[in-house]
Amino acid sequence: MSAWLARHLQTCIGTLGRLADQRVTTLLIMLVLGIALALPACLHVLVINARSASGELNRAVDLSVYLKLQTPLGAAEQLAARVRQRRDIAEVKLIDSDAGLKDFRQRSGLGDAVDALTSNPLPHVLVVRPGKDYMAGPQLSTLATELRALPAVDVVQLDTAWVDRFNAILDALRRGVLVVGGLLACGVLIIVGSTIRAEIQSRRAEIEVTKLVGGSDAFVRRPFLYAGLWYGLGGGLVALGASALIVTLLDRPTRRVAALYGSDFQLSGLGLDASLFLLGAAVALGWLGSLISASRHLREIEPQ
Amino acid sequence: MIRCEHVFKRYPNGREALSDLTLEIATGEMVFLTGHSGAGKSTLLKLVALIERPTRGQLIVNQQDVSKVGRGKIPAFRRQVGVVFQDHKLLADRTVFDNVSLPLIVAGVGMREIGKRVRAALDQVGLLAMEQNLPLELSTGEQQRVGIARAVVSKPPMLIADEPTGNLDPQLSLEVMEIFRRFSEVGVTVVVASHDMSLISRFKARQIHLENGRLAKVAS
Numbered sequence: 001m002s003a004w005l006a007r008h009l010q011t012c013i014g015t016l017g018r019l020a021d022q023r024v025t026t027l028l029i030m031l032v033l034g035i036a037l038a039l040p041a042c043l044h045v046l047v048i049n050a051r052s053a054s055g056e057l058n059r060a061v062d063l064s065v066y067l068k069l070q071t072p073l074g075a076a077e078q079l080a081a082r083v084r085q086r087r088d089i090a091e092v093k094l095i096d097s098d099a100g101l102k103d104f105r106q107r108s109g110l111g112d113a114v115d116a117l118t119s120n121p122l123p124h125v126l127v128v129r130p131g132k133d134y135m136a137g138p139q140l141s142t143l144a145t146e147l148r149a150l151p152a153v154d155v156v157q158l159d160t161a162w163v164d165r166f167n168a169i170l171d172a173l174r175r176g177v178l179v180v181g182g183l184l185a186c187g188v189l190i191i192v193g194s195t196i197r198a199e200i201q202s203r204r205a206e207i208e209v210t211k212l213v214g215g216s217d218a219f220v221r222r223p224f225l226y227a228g229l230w231y232g233l234g235g236g237l238v239a240l241g242a243s244a245l246i247v248t249l250l251d252r253p254t255r256r257v258a259a260l261y262g263s264d265f266q267l268s269g270l271g272l273d274a275s276l277f278l279l280g281a282a283v284a285l286g287w288l289g290s291l292i293s294a295s296r297h298l299r300e301i302e303p304q
Numbered sequence: 305m306i307r308c309e310h311v312f313k314r315y316p317n318g319r320e321a322l323s324d325l326t327l328e329i330a331t332g333e334m335v336f337l338t339g340h341s342g343a344g345k346s347t348l349l350k351l352v353a354l355i356e357r358p359t360r361g362q363l364i365v366n367q368q369d370v371s372k373v374g375r376g377k378i379p380a381f382r383r384q385v386g387v388v389f390q391d392h393k394l395l396a397d398r399t400v401f402d403n404v405s406l407p408l409i410v411a412g413v414g415m416r417e418i419g420k421r422v423r424a425a426l427d428q429v430g431l432l433a434m435e436q437n438l439p440l441e442l443s444t445g446e447q448q449r450v451g452i453a454r455a456v457v458s459k460p461p462m463l464i465a466d467e468p469t470g471n472l473d474p475q476l477s478l479e480v481m482e483i484f485r486r487f488s489e490v491g492v493t494v495v496v497a498s499h500d501m502s503l504i505s506r507f508k509a510r511q512i513h514l515e516n517g518r519l520a521k522v523a524s
Binding site: 007205211212 | 412
Protein backbone atom coordinates (compact mmCIF):
# COMPACT_ATOMS: atom_id res chain seq x y z
CA MET A 1 0.00 0.00 0.00
CA SER A 2 2.70 2.48 0.98
CA ALA A 3 4.81 1.39 -2.00
CA TRP A 4 1.78 1.95 -4.20
CA LEU A 5 1.22 5.39 -2.71
CA ALA A 6 4.90 6.25 -3.04
CA ARG A 7 4.81 5.18 -6.68
CA HIS A 8 1.80 7.39 -7.38
CA LEU A 9 3.37 10.33 -5.61
CA GLN A 10 6.56 9.78 -7.57
CA THR A 11 4.70 9.65 -10.88
CA CYS A 12 2.65 12.69 -9.91
CA ILE A 13 5.69 14.80 -9.09
CA GLY A 14 7.79 13.31 -11.87
CA THR A 15 5.13 14.33 -14.36
CA LEU A 16 5.11 17.84 -12.94
CA GLY A 17 8.88 17.94 -13.42
CA ARG A 18 8.52 16.85 -17.03
CA LEU A 19 5.91 19.56 -17.63
CA ALA A 20 8.20 22.10 -15.99
CA ASP A 21 10.97 21.08 -18.41
CA GLN A 22 8.71 22.10 -21.29
CA ARG A 23 7.72 25.30 -19.55
CA VAL A 24 6.56 27.32 -22.54
CA THR A 25 4.42 24.59 -24.09
CA THR A 26 2.89 23.74 -20.73
CA LEU A 27 2.07 27.36 -19.94
CA LEU A 28 0.53 27.89 -23.37
CA ILE A 29 -1.72 24.87 -22.97
CA MET A 30 -2.75 25.95 -19.47
CA LEU A 31 -3.46 29.45 -20.81
CA VAL A 32 -5.67 28.10 -23.60
CA LEU A 33 -7.53 25.87 -21.14
CA GLY A 34 -7.83 28.77 -18.69
CA ILE A 35 -9.34 31.09 -21.27
CA ALA A 36 -11.79 28.42 -22.36
CA LEU A 37 -12.84 27.88 -18.75
CA ALA A 38 -12.87 31.60 -17.89
CA LEU A 39 -15.65 32.33 -20.35
CA PRO A 40 -18.40 30.32 -18.60
CA ALA A 41 -17.00 31.44 -15.24
CA CYS A 42 -17.34 35.11 -16.24
CA LEU A 43 -20.83 34.52 -17.60
CA HIS A 44 -21.71 32.98 -14.27
CA VAL A 45 -20.34 36.03 -12.45
CA LEU A 46 -22.44 38.22 -14.73
CA VAL A 47 -25.58 36.27 -13.93
CA ILE A 48 -25.13 36.23 -10.15
CA ASN A 49 -24.37 39.93 -10.16
CA ALA A 50 -27.34 40.74 -12.35
CA ARG A 51 -29.47 38.67 -10.01
CA SER A 52 -28.33 40.46 -6.90
CA ALA A 53 -28.62 43.83 -8.69
CA SER A 54 -32.18 43.00 -9.69
CA GLY A 55 -32.88 41.96 -6.10
CA GLU A 56 -31.72 45.39 -5.02
CA LEU A 57 -34.05 46.99 -7.56
CA ASN A 58 -36.81 44.66 -6.53
CA ARG A 59 -36.52 46.04 -3.05
CA ALA A 60 -37.31 49.46 -4.46
CA VAL A 61 -40.63 48.22 -5.74
CA ASP A 62 -43.37 49.82 -3.67
CA LEU A 63 -47.07 49.44 -4.12
CA SER A 64 -48.99 52.60 -4.82
CA VAL A 65 -52.47 52.36 -3.31
CA TYR A 66 -54.82 55.02 -4.68
CA LEU A 67 -57.84 55.64 -2.47
CA LYS A 68 -61.24 56.55 -3.76
CA LEU A 69 -61.60 60.26 -4.44
CA GLN A 70 -64.22 61.01 -1.81
CA THR A 71 -62.29 59.32 1.00
CA PRO A 72 -61.78 61.85 3.82
CA LEU A 73 -58.25 62.41 5.09
CA GLY A 74 -59.08 60.98 8.50
CA ALA A 75 -60.27 57.72 6.97
CA ALA A 76 -57.12 57.61 4.87
CA GLU A 77 -54.99 58.00 7.99
CA GLN A 78 -56.91 55.25 9.72
CA LEU A 79 -56.46 53.00 6.75
CA ALA A 80 -52.74 53.72 6.67
CA ALA A 81 -52.49 52.81 10.34
CA ARG A 82 -54.42 49.60 9.74
CA VAL A 83 -52.29 48.55 6.78
CA ARG A 84 -49.15 49.38 8.73
CA GLN A 85 -50.12 46.71 11.26
CA ARG A 86 -49.99 43.92 8.72
CA ARG A 87 -47.14 41.49 9.19
CA ASP A 88 -45.97 41.68 5.60
CA ILE A 89 -45.71 45.45 5.48
CA ALA A 90 -42.53 47.29 6.35
CA GLU A 91 -43.60 50.85 5.84
CA VAL A 92 -46.63 52.84 4.83
CA LYS A 93 -46.46 56.44 3.80
CA LEU A 94 -49.57 58.52 3.26
CA ILE A 95 -49.42 61.21 0.63
CA ASP A 96 -52.60 63.18 1.08
CA SER A 97 -54.19 64.76 -1.94
CA ASP A 98 -53.04 68.29 -1.07
CA ALA A 99 -49.44 67.23 -0.72
CA GLY A 100 -49.78 65.27 -3.92
CA LEU A 101 -51.12 68.25 -5.79
CA LYS A 102 -48.37 70.49 -4.44
CA ASP A 103 -45.79 68.00 -5.51
CA PHE A 104 -47.36 67.64 -8.94
CA ARG A 105 -47.53 71.40 -9.31
CA GLN A 106 -43.85 71.74 -8.58
CA ARG A 107 -42.61 68.88 -10.69
CA SER A 108 -44.87 69.06 -13.70
CA GLY A 109 -44.37 72.72 -14.46
CA LEU A 110 -48.09 72.92 -15.03
CA GLY A 111 -48.52 75.39 -12.16
CA ASP A 112 -50.97 77.68 -13.95
CA ALA A 113 -53.15 74.83 -15.08
CA VAL A 114 -53.22 73.46 -11.55
CA ASP A 115 -54.11 76.87 -10.18
CA ALA A 116 -57.02 76.97 -12.54
CA LEU A 117 -58.54 73.87 -10.94
CA THR A 118 -61.43 74.53 -8.63
CA SER A 119 -61.07 71.30 -6.72
CA ASN A 120 -58.23 68.83 -6.13
CA PRO A 121 -58.54 65.99 -8.65
CA LEU A 122 -55.97 63.81 -6.90
CA PRO A 123 -56.82 61.04 -4.46
CA HIS A 124 -54.94 60.26 -1.27
CA VAL A 125 -52.23 57.75 -1.94
CA LEU A 126 -50.62 55.16 0.32
CA VAL A 127 -47.09 54.18 -0.63
CA VAL A 128 -46.74 50.68 0.76
CA ARG A 129 -43.39 48.97 1.09
CA PRO A 130 -43.59 45.22 1.67
CA GLY A 131 -41.51 43.57 4.38
CA LYS A 132 -38.15 42.12 3.46
CA ASP A 133 -39.35 38.53 3.40
CA TYR A 134 -42.50 39.28 1.42
CA MET A 135 -41.06 40.62 -1.78
CA ALA A 136 -41.25 37.60 -3.98
CA GLY A 137 -43.59 37.81 -6.98
CA PRO A 138 -46.53 35.68 -5.79
CA GLN A 139 -46.53 37.20 -2.31
CA LEU A 140 -46.59 40.66 -3.84
CA SER A 141 -49.59 39.84 -5.98
CA THR A 142 -51.45 38.37 -2.99
CA LEU A 143 -50.72 41.52 -1.05
CA ALA A 144 -51.92 43.66 -3.95
CA THR A 145 -55.15 41.67 -4.21
CA GLU A 146 -55.82 41.97 -0.50
CA LEU A 147 -55.19 45.71 -0.52
CA ARG A 148 -57.43 46.10 -3.54
CA ALA A 149 -60.23 44.40 -1.59
CA LEU A 150 -60.22 47.12 1.10
CA PRO A 151 -63.38 49.28 0.74
CA ALA A 152 -61.67 52.68 0.44
CA VAL A 153 -59.13 51.51 -2.15
CA ASP A 154 -59.60 52.40 -5.78
CA VAL A 155 -56.50 51.16 -7.60
CA VAL A 156 -53.40 49.28 -6.52
CA GLN A 157 -50.43 49.66 -8.77
CA LEU A 158 -47.81 46.97 -8.61
CA ASP A 159 -45.10 47.26 -11.22
CA THR A 160 -43.36 43.93 -11.12
CA ALA A 161 -43.82 43.04 -14.74
CA TRP A 162 -40.37 44.28 -15.65
CA VAL A 163 -38.85 42.36 -12.75
CA ASP A 164 -40.46 39.21 -14.07
CA ARG A 165 -39.15 39.93 -17.53
CA PHE A 166 -35.70 40.62 -16.20
CA ASN A 167 -35.73 37.40 -14.22
CA ALA A 168 -36.77 35.51 -17.34
CA ILE A 169 -33.84 37.01 -19.20
CA LEU A 170 -31.56 35.97 -16.35
CA ASP A 171 -32.91 32.43 -16.48
CA ALA A 172 -32.17 32.33 -20.19
CA LEU A 173 -28.68 33.63 -19.50
CA ARG A 174 -28.17 31.02 -16.83
CA ARG A 175 -29.11 28.32 -19.29
CA GLY A 176 -26.67 29.99 -21.67
CA VAL A 177 -23.94 29.58 -19.07
CA LEU A 178 -24.68 25.86 -18.95
CA VAL A 179 -24.65 25.51 -22.73
CA VAL A 180 -21.48 27.53 -23.18
CA GLY A 181 -19.94 25.70 -20.25
CA GLY A 182 -20.82 22.35 -21.81
CA LEU A 183 -19.40 23.31 -25.19
CA LEU A 184 -16.20 24.66 -23.73
CA ALA A 185 -15.86 21.59 -21.52
CA CYS A 186 -15.84 19.55 -24.73
CA GLY A 187 -13.23 21.98 -26.06
CA VAL A 188 -11.09 21.39 -22.97
CA LEU A 189 -11.40 17.62 -23.41
CA ILE A 190 -10.27 17.94 -27.03
CA ILE A 191 -7.33 20.22 -26.24
CA VAL A 192 -6.09 17.99 -23.42
CA GLY A 193 -6.73 14.89 -25.52
CA SER A 194 -4.70 16.08 -28.48
CA THR A 195 -1.90 17.33 -26.24
CA ILE A 196 -1.69 13.94 -24.56
CA ARG A 197 -1.78 12.23 -27.94
CA ALA A 198 1.22 14.26 -29.10
CA GLU A 199 3.05 13.38 -25.89
CA ILE A 200 2.33 9.70 -26.38
CA GLN A 201 3.71 9.85 -29.91
CA SER A 202 6.89 11.54 -28.74
CA ARG A 203 7.45 8.95 -26.03
CA ARG A 204 6.80 5.96 -28.21
CA ALA A 205 10.09 4.20 -27.56
CA GLU A 206 9.71 4.47 -23.82
CA ILE A 207 6.16 3.12 -23.94
CA GLU A 208 7.23 0.21 -26.10
CA VAL A 209 10.05 -0.78 -23.77
CA THR A 210 7.86 -0.37 -20.70
CA LYS A 211 5.26 -2.68 -22.18
CA LEU A 212 7.97 -5.11 -23.18
CA VAL A 213 9.30 -5.48 -19.64
CA GLY A 214 5.78 -6.12 -18.34
CA GLY A 215 4.35 -2.67 -17.67
CA SER A 216 0.57 -2.89 -17.46
CA ASP A 217 -1.73 -0.57 -19.39
CA ALA A 218 -2.56 1.23 -16.15
CA PHE A 219 1.12 1.74 -15.40
CA VAL A 220 1.89 3.11 -18.85
CA ARG A 221 -1.15 5.37 -18.72
CA ARG A 222 -0.51 6.78 -15.27
CA PRO A 223 1.97 9.58 -16.10
CA PHE A 224 -0.33 10.81 -18.86
CA LEU A 225 -3.28 10.93 -16.48
CA TYR A 226 -1.24 12.96 -14.04
CA ALA A 227 -0.21 15.28 -16.87
CA GLY A 228 -3.90 15.77 -17.69
CA LEU A 229 -4.58 16.47 -14.03
CA TRP A 230 -1.85 19.11 -13.90
CA TYR A 231 -3.04 20.71 -17.14
CA GLY A 232 -6.55 20.89 -15.71
CA LEU A 233 -5.37 22.38 -12.43
CA GLY A 234 -3.25 24.96 -14.26
CA GLY A 235 -6.11 25.83 -16.60
CA GLY A 236 -8.48 26.15 -13.63
CA LEU A 237 -6.10 28.50 -11.83
CA VAL A 238 -5.70 30.62 -14.96
CA ALA A 239 -9.50 30.78 -15.30
CA LEU A 240 -9.85 31.83 -11.64
CA GLY A 241 -7.22 34.50 -12.12
CA ALA A 242 -8.82 35.75 -15.31
CA SER A 243 -12.29 36.05 -13.78
CA ALA A 244 -10.89 37.76 -10.68
CA LEU A 245 -9.03 40.20 -12.94
CA ILE A 246 -12.17 40.98 -14.92
CA VAL A 247 -14.20 41.58 -11.75
CA THR A 248 -11.49 43.89 -10.43
CA LEU A 249 -11.34 45.83 -13.68
CA LEU A 250 -15.12 46.26 -13.83
CA ASP A 251 -15.57 47.03 -10.15
CA ARG A 252 -15.05 50.79 -10.29
CA PRO A 253 -17.14 51.49 -13.43
CA THR A 254 -20.03 49.42 -12.06
CA ARG A 255 -19.87 51.19 -8.76
CA ARG A 256 -20.14 54.50 -10.59
CA VAL A 257 -23.17 53.31 -12.53
CA ALA A 258 -24.73 52.01 -9.31
CA ALA A 259 -24.07 55.32 -7.56
CA LEU A 260 -25.84 57.15 -10.37
CA TYR A 261 -28.87 54.98 -9.65
CA GLY A 262 -28.55 55.75 -5.98
CA SER A 263 -27.48 52.22 -5.09
CA ASP A 264 -24.46 50.97 -3.20
CA PHE A 265 -24.37 47.85 -5.36
CA GLN A 266 -20.96 46.20 -5.62
CA LEU A 267 -19.72 43.57 -8.08
CA SER A 268 -19.10 40.26 -6.40
CA GLY A 269 -16.58 37.69 -7.62
CA LEU A 270 -17.05 33.97 -8.19
CA GLY A 271 -17.22 33.16 -4.48
CA LEU A 272 -15.65 30.19 -2.72
CA ASP A 273 -18.14 27.52 -3.79
CA ALA A 274 -18.06 28.42 -7.46
CA SER A 275 -14.27 28.80 -7.40
CA LEU A 276 -13.84 25.34 -5.92
CA PHE A 277 -16.32 23.98 -8.43
CA LEU A 278 -14.38 25.61 -11.29
CA LEU A 279 -11.09 24.14 -10.06
CA GLY A 280 -12.63 20.73 -9.49
CA ALA A 281 -14.27 20.72 -12.90
CA ALA A 282 -11.01 21.81 -14.55
CA VAL A 283 -9.03 19.03 -12.87
CA ALA A 284 -11.72 16.47 -13.68
CA LEU A 285 -11.86 17.56 -17.33
CA GLY A 286 -8.07 17.41 -17.63
CA TRP A 287 -8.03 13.93 -16.19
CA LEU A 288 -10.93 12.75 -18.31
CA GLY A 289 -9.46 14.20 -21.52
CA SER A 290 -6.18 12.43 -20.94
CA LEU A 291 -7.92 9.22 -19.91
CA ILE A 292 -9.88 9.09 -23.17
CA SER A 293 -6.87 9.98 -25.28
CA ALA A 294 -4.38 7.75 -23.47
CA SER A 295 -6.69 4.76 -23.43
CA ARG A 296 -7.15 5.05 -27.18
CA HIS A 297 -3.63 5.81 -28.30
CA LEU A 298 -1.62 3.69 -25.89
CA ARG A 299 -3.37 0.64 -27.27
CA GLU A 300 -1.85 1.37 -30.67
CA ILE A 301 1.70 1.18 -29.35
CA GLU A 302 2.89 -2.37 -28.89
CA PRO A 303 6.43 -3.69 -28.92
CA GLN A 304 7.54 -4.83 -32.36
CA MET B 305 9.79 -24.65 -20.17
CA ILE B 306 8.95 -23.95 -23.81
CA ARG B 307 6.93 -26.39 -25.87
CA CYS B 308 5.87 -25.82 -29.47
CA GLU B 309 3.39 -28.14 -31.09
CA HIS B 310 2.66 -27.67 -34.77
CA VAL B 311 3.05 -23.92 -34.49
CA PHE B 312 2.34 -21.84 -37.58
CA LYS B 313 2.82 -18.11 -37.90
CA ARG B 314 1.51 -16.43 -40.99
CA TYR B 315 1.71 -12.65 -41.40
CA PRO B 316 -1.10 -10.62 -42.94
CA ASN B 317 0.96 -10.22 -46.12
CA GLY B 318 0.81 -13.99 -46.58
CA ARG B 319 4.38 -14.76 -45.63
CA GLU B 320 4.64 -17.86 -43.52
CA ALA B 321 7.35 -17.21 -40.93
CA LEU B 322 6.90 -20.46 -39.05
CA SER B 323 5.32 -23.58 -40.37
CA ASP B 324 4.54 -26.70 -38.41
CA LEU B 325 7.22 -26.12 -35.81
CA THR B 326 7.40 -28.68 -33.02
CA LEU B 327 10.10 -28.50 -30.39
CA GLU B 328 10.72 -28.49 -26.69
CA ILE B 329 13.18 -26.62 -24.53
CA ALA B 330 13.73 -27.83 -20.97
CA THR B 331 13.87 -25.71 -17.85
CA GLY B 332 17.39 -24.42 -17.21
CA GLU B 333 18.55 -25.42 -20.67
CA MET B 334 20.61 -23.15 -22.88
CA VAL B 335 19.66 -23.32 -26.53
CA PHE B 336 20.87 -21.59 -29.66
CA LEU B 337 18.43 -20.83 -32.44
CA THR B 338 20.30 -20.75 -35.71
CA GLY B 339 19.47 -20.17 -39.32
CA HIS B 340 19.63 -17.48 -41.97
CA SER B 341 17.83 -14.23 -41.47
CA GLY B 342 14.20 -14.81 -42.31
CA ALA B 343 14.37 -18.42 -41.14
CA GLY B 344 11.95 -17.67 -38.32
CA LYS B 345 14.28 -17.23 -35.33
CA SER B 346 13.00 -13.78 -34.40
CA THR B 347 9.42 -14.82 -34.97
CA LEU B 348 9.76 -17.73 -32.56
CA LEU B 349 11.24 -15.45 -29.90
CA LYS B 350 8.43 -12.95 -30.41
CA LEU B 351 5.90 -15.69 -29.87
CA VAL B 352 7.63 -16.69 -26.64
CA ALA B 353 7.58 -13.09 -25.37
CA LEU B 354 3.96 -12.74 -26.51
CA ILE B 355 4.87 -9.85 -28.78
CA GLU B 356 3.06 -11.82 -31.43
CA ARG B 357 0.69 -14.75 -31.31
CA PRO B 358 0.80 -18.01 -33.26
CA THR B 359 -1.65 -18.35 -36.13
CA ARG B 360 -2.11 -22.03 -35.43
CA GLY B 361 -0.75 -24.70 -33.13
CA GLN B 362 -0.01 -24.72 -29.43
CA LEU B 363 2.77 -22.88 -27.67
CA ILE B 364 3.27 -23.53 -23.97
CA VAL B 365 5.62 -21.20 -22.13
CA ASN B 366 6.26 -21.84 -18.44
CA GLN B 367 3.15 -24.04 -18.25
CA GLN B 368 0.93 -21.39 -19.83
CA ASP B 369 -0.75 -21.75 -23.19
CA VAL B 370 0.02 -18.41 -24.82
CA SER B 371 -3.21 -18.45 -26.81
CA LYS B 372 -5.08 -18.38 -23.51
CA VAL B 373 -3.27 -15.36 -22.12
CA GLY B 374 -5.69 -12.44 -22.48
CA ARG B 375 -4.69 -8.87 -23.19
CA GLY B 376 -4.87 -7.89 -19.54
CA LYS B 377 -2.61 -10.76 -18.50
CA ILE B 378 0.15 -10.01 -21.01
CA PRO B 379 2.17 -7.74 -18.65
CA ALA B 380 2.30 -10.41 -15.92
CA PHE B 381 3.25 -12.98 -18.55
CA ARG B 382 6.08 -10.84 -19.92
CA ARG B 383 7.59 -10.39 -16.47
CA GLN B 384 8.60 -14.07 -16.62
CA VAL B 385 10.59 -13.52 -19.79
CA GLY B 386 13.70 -11.38 -19.93
CA VAL B 387 14.27 -10.13 -23.47
CA VAL B 388 17.54 -8.92 -24.99
CA PHE B 389 17.56 -7.25 -28.41
CA GLN B 390 20.24 -6.77 -30.98
CA ASP B 391 19.67 -3.00 -30.77
CA HIS B 392 19.28 -3.35 -26.98
CA LYS B 393 16.34 -0.86 -26.88
CA LEU B 394 17.69 1.26 -24.05
CA LEU B 395 16.08 4.60 -23.27
CA ALA B 396 18.61 7.25 -24.24
CA ASP B 397 17.35 9.91 -21.83
CA ARG B 398 17.65 7.76 -18.72
CA THR B 399 20.66 6.63 -16.77
CA VAL B 400 21.86 3.04 -16.80
CA PHE B 401 20.39 2.63 -13.33
CA ASP B 402 16.97 3.90 -14.44
CA ASN B 403 17.00 1.70 -17.54
CA VAL B 404 17.82 -1.42 -15.57
CA SER B 405 15.32 -0.65 -12.82
CA LEU B 406 12.37 -0.34 -15.23
CA PRO B 407 11.19 -3.99 -14.97
CA LEU B 408 11.22 -3.72 -11.16
CA ILE B 409 9.34 -0.43 -11.19
CA VAL B 410 6.56 -1.79 -13.39
CA ALA B 411 6.33 -4.80 -11.10
CA GLY B 412 5.83 -2.51 -8.11
CA VAL B 413 9.01 -3.44 -6.23
CA GLY B 414 9.91 -1.12 -3.34
CA MET B 415 12.60 1.54 -3.74
CA ARG B 416 15.20 0.02 -1.43
CA GLU B 417 14.83 -3.42 -2.96
CA ILE B 418 15.21 -1.88 -6.43
CA GLY B 419 18.57 -0.34 -5.51
CA LYS B 420 19.90 -3.67 -4.28
CA ARG B 421 18.71 -5.70 -7.23
CA VAL B 422 19.77 -3.23 -9.90
CA ARG B 423 23.29 -3.15 -8.47
CA ALA B 424 23.35 -6.93 -8.27
CA ALA B 425 22.33 -7.16 -11.94
CA LEU B 426 24.88 -4.54 -13.01
CA ASP B 427 27.52 -6.35 -11.01
CA GLN B 428 26.74 -9.58 -12.88
CA VAL B 429 27.44 -7.88 -16.22
CA GLY B 430 30.43 -5.98 -14.85
CA LEU B 431 28.99 -2.47 -15.10
CA LEU B 432 28.55 -1.50 -11.47
CA ALA B 433 30.60 1.65 -11.94
CA MET B 434 28.45 2.90 -14.80
CA GLU B 435 25.07 3.17 -13.11
CA GLN B 436 24.84 6.95 -13.38
CA ASN B 437 25.98 7.13 -17.01
CA LEU B 438 23.65 7.61 -19.93
CA PRO B 439 23.55 4.74 -22.45
CA LEU B 440 25.16 6.88 -25.18
CA GLU B 441 28.23 7.40 -23.02
CA LEU B 442 28.84 3.65 -23.11
CA SER B 443 30.44 1.47 -25.77
CA THR B 444 28.26 -0.83 -27.87
CA GLY B 445 29.32 -3.87 -25.85
CA GLU B 446 28.57 -2.09 -22.61
CA GLN B 447 25.16 -1.02 -23.89
CA GLN B 448 24.38 -4.61 -24.75
CA ARG B 449 25.37 -5.67 -21.24
CA VAL B 450 23.05 -3.02 -19.81
CA GLY B 451 20.31 -4.58 -21.93
CA ILE B 452 21.13 -7.97 -20.42
CA ALA B 453 21.12 -6.53 -16.90
CA ARG B 454 17.66 -5.12 -17.58
CA ALA B 455 16.47 -8.50 -18.86
CA VAL B 456 17.66 -10.37 -15.77
CA VAL B 457 17.11 -7.82 -13.01
CA SER B 458 13.69 -9.20 -12.08
CA LYS B 459 15.13 -12.74 -12.04
CA PRO B 460 12.82 -14.17 -14.70
CA PRO B 461 12.89 -17.97 -15.16
CA MET B 462 13.54 -17.43 -18.86
CA LEU B 463 15.89 -15.26 -20.89
CA ILE B 464 15.58 -14.83 -24.64
CA ALA B 465 17.99 -12.92 -26.84
CA ASP B 466 17.67 -12.00 -30.49
CA GLU B 467 21.09 -11.67 -32.13
CA PRO B 468 22.61 -10.16 -28.97
CA THR B 469 26.09 -10.17 -30.49
CA GLY B 470 25.09 -8.91 -33.92
CA ASN B 471 26.84 -5.58 -33.48
CA LEU B 472 29.81 -6.77 -31.45
CA ASP B 473 33.33 -7.82 -32.32
CA PRO B 474 34.34 -11.45 -31.62
CA GLN B 475 35.96 -10.74 -28.25
CA LEU B 476 32.92 -8.79 -26.93
CA SER B 477 30.60 -11.39 -28.43
CA LEU B 478 32.31 -14.10 -26.49
CA GLU B 479 32.04 -12.10 -23.26
CA VAL B 480 28.32 -11.53 -23.81
CA MET B 481 27.70 -15.22 -24.53
CA GLU B 482 29.64 -16.09 -21.38
CA ILE B 483 27.20 -13.96 -19.41
CA PHE B 484 24.28 -15.90 -20.89
CA ARG B 485 25.97 -19.19 -20.07
CA ARG B 486 26.41 -18.17 -16.45
CA PHE B 487 22.70 -17.47 -16.18
CA SER B 488 21.83 -20.87 -17.59
CA GLU B 489 24.10 -22.42 -14.97
CA VAL B 490 21.93 -20.96 -12.21
CA GLY B 491 18.77 -22.48 -13.65
CA VAL B 492 17.57 -19.80 -16.07
CA THR B 493 16.25 -21.13 -19.37
CA VAL B 494 18.23 -19.27 -22.05
CA VAL B 495 17.32 -19.10 -25.73
CA VAL B 496 19.72 -17.18 -27.95
CA ALA B 497 19.10 -16.58 -31.63
CA SER B 498 22.35 -16.20 -33.52
CA HIS B 499 23.84 -16.97 -36.89
CA ASP B 500 27.42 -16.71 -35.67
CA MET B 501 28.28 -20.41 -35.97
CA SER B 502 31.93 -20.05 -35.00
CA LEU B 503 30.92 -18.36 -31.79
CA ILE B 504 28.20 -20.75 -30.71
CA SER B 505 30.27 -23.83 -31.56
CA ARG B 506 32.40 -22.89 -28.56
CA PHE B 507 29.51 -23.55 -26.21
CA LYS B 508 28.09 -26.85 -25.14
CA ALA B 509 24.46 -26.24 -25.95
CA ARG B 510 21.77 -27.59 -28.21
CA GLN B 511 21.51 -25.85 -31.59
CA ILE B 512 18.07 -25.66 -33.13
CA HIS B 513 18.45 -24.90 -36.80
CA LEU B 514 15.51 -23.31 -38.60
CA GLU B 515 15.09 -23.05 -42.34
CA ASN B 516 12.17 -21.26 -43.99
CA GLY B 517 10.20 -21.44 -40.79
CA ARG B 518 10.68 -25.18 -40.38
CA LEU B 519 12.81 -27.17 -38.00
CA ALA B 520 15.77 -28.29 -40.15
CA LYS B 521 17.98 -30.04 -37.64
CA VAL B 522 18.92 -30.18 -34.00
CA ALA B 523 22.58 -30.57 -33.05
CA SER B 524 24.14 -30.81 -29.64
